[in-house]
Amino acid sequence: MATKKPQQKQKTLMPTLKENQRYLVFELKNIDQNFVLNKAVYDNILKQCNxxxxxxxxxxxxxxxxxxxxxxGIIRVNNKYVDKLKVCLGLIKINNGINxxxxxxxxxxGMLNKAESML
Structure with missing residues (x-):
């Protein structure tokens, strides 16, 4: 009869080895007040950043x-790439018809609830 070994718990990563995330809050600025950030525009922003x-x-x-x-909107990004994401967001222009x-x-x-308070 085969005996089963007790399952070992997987070791958790030390906090120094985990990736540090940052939450970047961005805002759309334009003259037209009717323009709204929807899912398609949000996906387009992420695609252009990629x-x-x-x-x-x-x-x-x-x-x-x-x-x-x-x-x-809020985008989560690695802490080493925050500056590059800011540059990408600055270079993106969304054409919504006239302007x-x-x-x-x-x-x-670094905390999501603080970023959500600015949303």
């Missing part, structure tokens, strides 16, 4: 959408 960073840099940056409302929409960085935080 195109600007490239495949490998975007994978290392770990861009993840978190939340958005009419004018603001262009500019993306402005409002806040970078």
């Amino acid at each position: 195109d600007m960073l490239g495949i490998f840099e975007a994978a290392k940056a770990g861009l993840m959408p978190v939340k958005f409302n009419e004018k603001r 262009n929409t500019i993306i402005d960085c409002v806040l970078v935080s």
